[in-house]
């Protein structure tokens with residue numbers, strides 16, 4: 001067996017620290033609008049002309065950002081720089097807003113929490129999740145998987161025929177927009193406990209011209225008045241971890257009772273997968289840290305154990321419980337079940 005040389009580990013450590021700095025350099029460039037300004041070549045003088053930036057720090061940031069491949073020097077003569085590589089892609093990709101929210105969350109959300117982790121592990125009191133900024137970032141980041149998730153939903157038997165939809169914890173309303181745009185005779189209700197997030201969902205539905213077929217209700221799902229036996233499809237996207245394991249049986253019973261016979265309940269959750277595709281794409285490591293992050297809050301809970309989740313759905317009365325995976329290595333998936341159909345249910349069955 002050959003031993004990994006010490007130089008290799010040293011390099012690995014420096015690369016690890018460099019990626020920490022790179023995340024910060026990215027955030028600085030976004031927050032100060034420097035990346036935006038550097039869409040065209042600019043010198044330090046041009047960059048400081050109409051702004052209040054400290055020239056020495058700006059100069060040092062430019063050099064650091066260039067050494068990380070985020071910008072590049074395009075003219076030696078007057079030391080003009082232009083945006084490049086990862087930073088350029090980040091600004092131009094359709095998922096730009098969500099990815100920027102992910103960087104913000106990593107630094108402003110994960111950073112302070114991970115700093116406290118040595119004490120939290122020693123049983124210090126855990127912080128509460130849910131400041132306006134945290135809620136906004138959570139709703140923004142969840143949108144990253146929306147396209148793949150919507151197409152996975154379409155593969156769940158019965159979803160395409162669903163006409164009365166309920167999205168629990170709908171965030172910015174992207175799933176309602178996606179489903180109602182596809183299914184022209186469908187009607188959707190979104191429930192969202194954060195009023196600012198709900199306001200954005202409302203605006204997104206208005207912008208998509210879907211107000212007539214949708215409704216956003218602000219409030220907490222467990223205590224909200226909802227018609228029984230009414231919905232064809234109920235969604236719980238990226239928020240099972242908001243519900244304590246001790247109330248999940250009540251949660252699933254409540255959802256069961258609001259569905260029509262043959263109605264579908266679909267839970268979208270991230271999964272810590274150690275499959276090669278998940279490791280290669282970085283999903284494995286990121287999801288495992290996400291689970292740590294969730295558990296370190298007083299009012300959030302870890303990612304579910306899939307075996308337990310199946311058992312809980314079956315115990316609530318759902319049948320045909322199955323999974324539809326949609327990120328590499330099954331790092332995100334729908335766990336779904338159906339209420340018994342009328343012809344098979346009840347005493348006359």
Ligand SMILES: C[S@@+](CC[C@H](N)C(=O)[O-])C[C@H]1O[C@@H](n2cnc3c(N)ncnc32)[C@H](O)[C@@H]1O
Pocket residue numbers: 135138139142143168169170171172174191192193194197219220221222236237238239242243
């Ligand atoms: C991570 S976000 C996901 C948003 C959206 N479902 C998505 O996947 O894009 C979770 C959302 O669920 C909402 N939420 C959590 N528990 C809730 C509850 N008991 N009732 C209503 N909304 C809830 C949160 O306020 C938050 O906006």
